[in-house]
Amino acid sequence: MSPPTNPPKPNILLFGAGSVGTIYLYLLSHSCTVTAVCRSNYATVSDHGFTINSSIFGDNIRFKPRVVRDCSEAAAALSPDSGSSYDYIVVCSKAIPGQIPETIRPAVTPGRTAIVLVQNGIGIEQEYRDAFPQNEVVSCVVYLPVSQGAPGVVTHREIERLEVGAYPSSSAPSSSAARRFVDLVKQGGGTAEWFEDVQSKRWIKLVVNAAWNPICALTRSSDVDFMLSSESSAGTDLVRAVMLEIADIATAHGYPIGREEVDFQLSRATARIETNKGVRPSMLQDVEGGRRIEIEAIVGNTVRLGKEKGVKCEKLEMIYLLAKALDCSIGRR
Ligand SMILES: NC(=O)C1=CN([C@@H]2O[C@H](COP(=O)(O)OP(=O)(O)OC[C@H]3O[C@@H](n4cnc5c(N)ncnc54)[C@H](OP(=O)(O)O)[C@@H]3O)[C@@H](O)[C@H]2O)C=CC1
Numbered sequence: 001m002s003p004p005t006n007p008p009k010p011n012i013l014l015f016g017a018g019s020v021g022t023i024y025l026y027l028l029s030h031s032c033t034v035t036a037v038c039r040s041n042y043a044t045v046s047d048h049g050f051t052i053n054s055s056i057f058g059d060n061i062r063f064k065p066r067v068v069r070d071c072s073e074a075a076a077a078l079s080p081d082s083g084s085s086y087d088y089i090v091v092c093s094k095a096i097p098g099q100i101p102e103t104i105r106p107a108v109t110p111g112r113t114a115i116v117l118v119q120n121g122i123g124i125e126q127e128y129r130d131a132f133p134q135n136e137v138v139s140c141v142v143y144l145p146v147s148q149g150a151p152g153v154v155t156h157r158e159i160e161r162l163e164v165g166a167y168p169s170s171s172a173p174s175s176s177a178a179r180r181f182v183d184l185v186k187q188g189g190g191t192a193e194w195f196e197d198v199q200s201k202r203w204i205k206l207v208v209n210a211a212w213n214p215i216c217a218l219t220r221s222s223d224v225d226f227m228l229s230s231e232s233s234a235g236t237d238l239v240r241a242v243m244l245e246i247a248d249i250a251t252a253h254g255y256p257i258g259r260e261e262v263d264f265q266l267s268r269a270t271a272r273i274e275t276n277k278g279v280r281p282s283m284l285q286d287v288e289g290g291r292r293i294e295i296e297a298i299v300g301n302t303v304r305l306g307k308e309k310g311v312k313c314e315k316l317e318m319i320y321l322l323a324k325a326l327d328c329s330i331g332r333r
């Protein structure tokens with residue numbers, strides 16, 4: 001009798017190996033065969049690999065996965081030994097609508113490859129569903145303050161958590177790709193939880209992102225620096241008012257978010273005033289790096305969803321117009 005063979009490891013392609021992507025690439029590399037699509041950091045990473053400094057996973061972690069320049073090269077690298085298709089494409093690029101589905105298409109096998117979105121924003125999934133009607137789409141809400149300094153070197157602190165569910169939520173049989181993805185992240189030492197309807201979790205994160213990200217990006221300030229920039233609590237009060245508008249929009253769409261939840265989300269920032277440990281949201285990092293911002297996925301879609309239900313959101317709309325103009329100015333450079 002021949003000895004039992006281990007089932008092949010899941011084959012994962014990570015698209016967007018920047019700040020967030022590097023951490024999940026590392027965690028998934030413990031339980032899966034991983035390949036990373038790299039762009040600006042390709043040369044450094046293919047020579048030296050990635051370095052992670054993390055308050056949770058440890059400092060000076062070095063690892064060197066297989067890297068490719070694009071999804072066509074990733075598709076060409078498939079072989080009977082390395083897997084004849086990708087089981088998952090994990091998308092960790094910025095959520096800029098309109099381009100990514102066609103960019104990843106060469107590596108998507110119809111009916112086989114699950115597309116996992118690890119991105120901020122609301123209403124980001126449908127374009128993948130439209131582009132790949134035969135493939136499962138998995139939506140992940142991510143809590144992971146992380147930044148890439150030098151190419152391939154990322155610094156992470158405080159928290160690592162994924163909230164995961166199928167998109168749309170009604171498409172989730174119990175043994176879905178979303179549930180299996182949760183297990184893979186956990187096997188790699190990460191924190192992941194499956195939700196029947198992960199959109200409720202997206203709305204809660206949006207209360208934070210649609211308020212803090214554009215305010216910090218427009219003012220080039222960390223959250224704490226912004227709150228400290230006004231003499232009274234006027235800055236903090238403005239953030240709360242914007243968060244309440246977002247909560248009203250969520251509630252109008254059937255995901256009730258009360259004042260207590262808003263106060264809790266705000267308190268995560270106000271608690272750091274004392275120690276002056278400000279968070280620099282990813283949108284601020286993008287403005288500082290001269291990169292386009294996720295204005296539509298995080299703010300524009302929220303305003304449009306508010307208008308659809310007749311919810312008053314004047315402050316958020318003004319922030320949208322200002323941050324949209326900022327994004328356009330970056331695009332003109
Ligand atoms: N950073 C954070 O603290 C957090 C971020 N998020 C969310 O996670 C998502 C990812 O953010 P983050 O990791 O910060 O983003 P980064 O900008 O750090 O990384 C995105 C990566 O995607 C790559 N990329 C983009 N387009 C392509 C392409 N066409 N081909 C190949 N590579 C491409 C970029 O390459 P290149 O360098 O060439 O541009 C970059 O390496 C966003 O939705 C963000 O809002 C959520 C929580 C926290």
Ligand SMILES: CC(C)(CO)C(=O)C(=O)O
Binds near residue numbers: 145
């Ligand atoms: C909440 C925060 C600010 C860090 O996890 C974030 O999601 C971002 O930087 O976009």
